[in-house]
Amino acid sequence: MGLKLDQIVPWGRSLAEYRRMFQLTPNDLHKKILDCGGGPASFNAEMTQLGHSVISCDPLYQFTANEIRDRIAATYDVILAGVKANLDNYVWREIDSPEALGRIRMAAMQDFLNDFEWGLQANRYQVSALPSLPFLNQTFDLAVCSHLLFSYSRQLSLDFHLEAMQELLRVADEVRIFPLLDVSGEPSPYLTAVIAELSSQGYRTQIQHVDYEFQLDGNQMLVVHQVKHG
């Protein structure tokens, strides 16, 4: 059965997790990166502290830090209860209990909250939502999108996924999406159609195994490249 969520929730991961979910190499870290649907992840805060370039976009950023803190607190109870009711759907190896999950996620989200006001002023956090982003063509070397597309296949339609991928490929040379399961742990019903459509348009698509698995079998990312001509 798996975790059921009515809405897309704010729930954030760390740079260490992003590195593994997206197989980010030291070279990748030096790229100009868009974190689309970045939410309360600490990826931007931690990357900025290391001197790297990340812009995060999310409709969540229209809210104040206090409002986001309240939403995170409400999400905590929903996620922890959902995970405890579906323990077998997760790999309890590095994160060894629901309580540890809560601690690790809350620490990352606190790092985000500490950085948020400063990052808003620096335009590192931008209020915008797929499928329409306020960036010029090919602004970024790499766009990453974690736990939004495919994860929320019940809430977001196939057409939305196709439009969103097109938009990400308009603003970035390469797009990486993780995971390819929905939040309940089922493979997204849209993956095959998204790959077929992008391939037919001449994009290079690849499903890659990654060295990260918390949702059981959630250890694959989709990588899509622009194919350069001439």
Ligand SMILES: C[S@@+](CC[C@H](N)C(=O)[O-])C[C@H]1O[C@@H](n2cnc3c(N)ncnc32)[C@H](O)[C@@H]1O
């Ligand atoms: C589960 S969180 C994931 C946050 C982060 N990427 C991570 O993995 O730690 C999903 C995020 O997607 C954002 N979101 C929802 N609809 C969106 C849209 N249309 N475009 C961009 N982000 C969206 C939500 O506000 C939320 O912050």
